[in-house]
Amino acid sequence: MGRFPDFVQIKEVGPRDGLQNEKKWISTEDKVTWIDMLSESGVREIEYTSFVSPKMIPALSDSRKVGKQIKRNPKVMYSALVPNRKGLEYALEAEIDGASIFMSASESHNLKNINKTIDATFPVLHDVVREAKNADKRVTGYISTVFACPYEGPISPEQVLKVCDKLLESGVDDLSLGDTIGTAVPTQVELLLEELLKRYPKEKLILHFHDTRGMAIANIMTAMHYGINRFDSTVGGLGGCPYAPGAAGNVATNDVLYLLHGLGINTGIKEKKIQDAGEYIQRKLEKTLPSRSLAYLANAQ
Amino acid sequence: MGRFPDFVQIKEVGPRDGLQNEKKWISTEDKVTWIDMLSESGVREIEYTSFVSPKMIPALSDSRKVGKQIKRNPKVMYSALVPNRKGLEYALEAEIDGASIFMSASESHNLKNINKTIDATFPVLHDVVREAKNADKRVTGYISTVFACPYEGPISPEQVLKVCDKLLESGVDDLSLGDTIGTAVPTQVELLLEELLKRYPKEKLILHFHDTRGMAIANIMTAMHYGINRFDSTVGGLGGCPYAPGAAGNVATNDVLYLLHGLGINTGIKEKKIQDAGEYIQRKLEKTLPSRSLAYLANAQ
Numbered sequence A, B: 001m002g003r004f005p006d007f008v009q010i011k012e013v014g015p016r017d018g019l020q021n022e023k024k025w026i027s028t029e030d031k032v033t034w035i036d037m038l039s040e041s042g043v044r045e046i047e048y049t050s051f052v053s054p055k056m057i058p059a060l061s062d063s064r065k066v067g068k069q070i071k072r073n074p075k076v077m078y079s080a081l082v083p084n085r086k087g088l089e090y091a092l093e094a095e096i097d098g099a100s101i102f103m104s105a106s107e108s109h110n111l112k113n114i115n116k117t118i119d120a121t122f123p124v125l126h127d128v129v130r131e132a133k134n135a136d137k138r139v140t141g142y143i144s145t146v147f148a149c150p151y152e153g154p155i156s157p158e159q160v161l162k163v164c165d166k167l168l169e170s171g172v173d174d175l176s177l178g179d180t181i182g183t184a185v186p187t188q189v190e191l192l193l194e195e196l197l198k199r200y201p202k203e204k205l206i207l208h209f210h211d212t213r214g215m216a217i218a219n220i221m222t223a224m225h226y227g228i229n230r231f232d233s234t235v236g237g238l239g240g241c242p243y244a245p246g247a248a249g250n251v252a253t254n255d256v257l258y259l260l261h262g263l264g265i266n267t268g269i270k271e272k273k274i275q276d277a278g279e280y281i282q283r284k285l286e287k288t289l290p291s292r293s294l295a296y297l298a299n300a301q
Helices: A012-020 A028-039 A064-071 A085-093 A107-114 A117-136 A159-167 A186-199 A217-224 A253-262 A273-287 A294-301 B016-022 B026-038 B063-069 B087-093 B107-114 B120-133 B158-169 B185-198 B216-225 B253-262 B271-285 B292-299
Strands: A009-012 A045-050 A077-081 A098-104 A139-146 A175-177 A204-210 A230-233 B009-012 B045-050 B077-081 B097-104 B136-142 B172-177 B205-209 B228-235
Touching: A009 A253, A012 A045, A028 A064, A028 A230, A028 A273, A028 B120, A064 A077, A064 A085, A077 A139, A085 A107, A098 A117, A098 A159, A107 A117, A117 A139, A117 A159, A117 B185, A139 A159, A159 A186, A159 A230, A159 B009, A175 A230, A175 B292, A186 A204, A186 A217, A204 A217, A217 B228, A230 A253, A230 B097, A253 A273, A273 A294, B016 B026, B016 B045, B026 B063, B026 B120, B026 B271, B045 B063, B045 B136, B063 B087, B077 B136, B087 B120, B087 B158, B097 B120, B097 B158, B097 B172, B107 B120, B107 B136, B120 B136, B120 B158, B136 B158, B158 B172, B158 B185, B185 B205, B185 B216, B205 B216, B205 B253, B216 B253, B228 B253, B253 B271, B271 B292
Parallel strands: A009 A045, A009 A230, A045 A077, A077 A098, A098 A139, A139 A175, A175 A204, A204 A230, B009 B045, B009 B228, B045 B077, B077 B097, B097 B136, B136 B172, B172 B205, B205 B228
Antiparallel strands: none
């Protein structure tokens, strides 16, 4: 195990992975204001929406409007989730910088989420990747449930490797490995990374933790010991857990920054701007978000 | 850095450090029911109250009654916080197994909290330790603000060492080092432990983290790499932060157990019992407690 990377790149996924799991409707205008706040924080990448069917994710049904209205900061890469070629079409019209495709390492979760077996998912994604690369877009492959599945339980590193191989073969630029239900502990992160890093360079890997059981910060620490320097997070810890309403969501950007800056790692991001964006969306959602640092700074006397 | 200890001993400090920071009054009857639930969880030690002046901590003003009414489990050590000889007298009448004395590594925090300089505090505590040892009680010395003080900022390991030396000379059995305002990141834990472990055996040290910024689980991981195998925590993450109402409290026993058991470390504690005790006190306090695991399990579908 090594020490830490000098620079860690955070992808802010609050406007997509965060909002898609929140019940309250946020108006297009408020979304745009909020994304513009994030654009000014110093963060290098924002996954700002999802071009899936509005029926599937009503919270993000205004993705095309949002894409038109946000103020683009040339230093920020704006990416979006796309499920298929139709979604990619919309995303390209909206002038995304990067496309994120997604599937699960677990057969049952993939079936439930995408309505296809894992093997039947690859050709669909392969098409999307080819089109996106033709359009000169960066493509990230999300793999959900890399540690455990809500239906199947533990997922073996072999299952994850199989999906990684296929996605990399299809031409994705990098892989974001999701602890979708937030059950991993640091030894599981070690186990998976040891297998993955035998096969792929660390530059290909992003880790995407949910904080459902409060392990995410410790898991990020562990991943950094393996040289991983890219993580996904959401402002305020937005997002919740579809399997336990009231539980925590993605690891909070606020808390990740507190850790990284405390360790002397550069991120380029201003904590104050993330605090402001967190307080803003917390007000709009009319609920207390899970981030510890957000709560502390919002209430400090 | 090593791997992990086989067994980790948790001291449940919810009834003391947790409740003392909660505004809502919990009836004696409910406190007793709750402490009895904790006594049946498998936890080896419970700090069940504080014998400080009821004016200082009204929430625990019924400490003598609580001590009389709880059902003692012979496998559990029942300890209590005592500020001075008067407090110790009450605690001995209440048949405590262990006494916890306390002071700060920071001069300003000590003044604010105890109304004495650090140097003027030692003789008072020395008296208490002598009396407690005469009565054949185990004595733990809490040292607050070992990483940072809300008034002074960062605290140097040298300041902490000075207080540790004096307390150990006075005859305390062990020291519980408190990240009172929950600001430490893992590298600070490393720095302090490296200094302390040059001087004292690891068996003398307990770590006491607050989760104000969400770093506690990562800090516990780090401390375990140094062989530390005793931690204080509160059911549900009870406790809050006196400097930021609404912020998180002590690290949650629930989340610590999730980590430890996930790493294959034995604690002797049943998670289900801690979940039940957490849900019980959450209902009585009529608020959502900060523990991630508590929230997940209370809402899992």
